[in-house]
Amino acid sequence: MNADGQYSLDPLDLAHASTVERAAEALRQALFAGELTPGTPLREVALADSLGVGRSTVREAMALLTAEGLVTRIPNRGVVVTAHDSDQVKDVMHARLVLEAAGVRAWSEASTVDRQRVRAAFDTYAQLIDDGAPVRAVSEAHLHFHISLVALTASSRLVAVAQSLAAEIRLALAHVDRVRGDVLEQLGSHRRLLGLLESGDGDATITELRAHLSAGESSLLQALDQQA
Amino acid sequence: MNADGQYSLDPLDLAHASTVERAAEALRQALFAGELTPGTPLREVALADSLGVGRSTVREAMALLTAEGLVTRIPNRGVVVTAHDSDQVKDVMHARLVLEAAGVRAWSEASTVDRQRVRAAFDTYAQLIDDGAPVRAVSEAHLHFHISLVALTASSRLVAVAQSLAAEIRLALAHVDRVRGDVLEQLGSHRRLLGLLESGDGDATITELRAHLSAGESSLLQALDQQA
DNA sequence: ACCTGTATGATTGTCAGACAATCCAATCTT
């Protein structure tokens, strides 16, 4: 301990994350991996003994996923994997634009750390592409970059919302292989975005951002459409 | 039914809203009424037989309230009524500014209905003050007006977030009588806001909005401070 | 006095089993 009688250790996160949280995480992974098709009902008993946990635990995990928008509860009929129709996708993208634009506007007042994080997020994203990393990993880094924009607002609540929206995108993406390749080709767009951001031209950045998200949206919509 | 073969009945509110939802609502009311002081632990068994429901039901209700930020779960120690310190209040206000400003920016492209709703929300708010309605009712209408701004974005997700933020404000407000009177005096500020909005001057509106929220924030902070 | 270890009681986290209410699909009526 130091002179103040204070310790400064990281709170050791072996934290036996609750069973509910682990169950939820398992479900999330399955969803993001595309193992469950949208619309598939998630039966409580089936999941319970598949995961080796009690039904009440499954139920609480479902409550979490429902709050995240990954699954939808239909009264007396259970929960189903959320199916994102075009309206939903548009809504998510619109919300993302609002949050990310807010981050962009906050660039000049943002902390150095948060700004560094944006650059770092871009770098790992670019690096992964360069290394020819698997699309899944690139996609992950890509979303992380967008979240780092929202983090410029320094608002934990807004970041939480952004993460939830990103999760919805991940889910929607899980079944559209065609779109996945896009993240590889969007490198230029992102580089331009970062460049404008650092140049301090907020309005131009937002214009680029709007175009970027809009492109992503129509690409996703088209893919979903084709699938139906 | 009308010519379209469509009925237009209110979905008959007897809708035996699930026990969980009713329990959550009861808790919410108690919280907003200030019956539970921030920091108070909410014991599962006590609530269960106080509400006349099972413990699992209480647990699920807690999960809902936790997601709304009204209560906080501490692992192995249960949930407590969320205590909003100054950082939390600032974060909420900041997030509100982002969302409501987005609504303001969307004014010109917003639907006529949504625009009418903003005016309607203002009118009932003003009317309540005029009628000398109880502060609680005025405060409710006040928050509703702010939410109607976010609704201009026409994004259900953003509106949902705004409602959640409003709920947090309600909770924080529940214990600061001093601040409550403010809603009565802010009529002018709101009228100005609406005027600017309708004039189409987005930037000026946002400036006013920022000042408005900032004033509310410091008033709330001061009250919380004084209380401690 | 101060620190440490231990016993005790309360409470959460999780499970298992039960049962009514509800929904779906298939069958039976008219």
Added chain:
DNA sequence: AAGATTGGATTGTCTGACAATCATACAGGT
């Protein structure tokens, strides 16, 4: 073929159980 009926599956909720965890008070050692 439209409508009523029945049966099985599944959810919503309750009860009861028990281990793990935490808080507190207490005892012992230095």
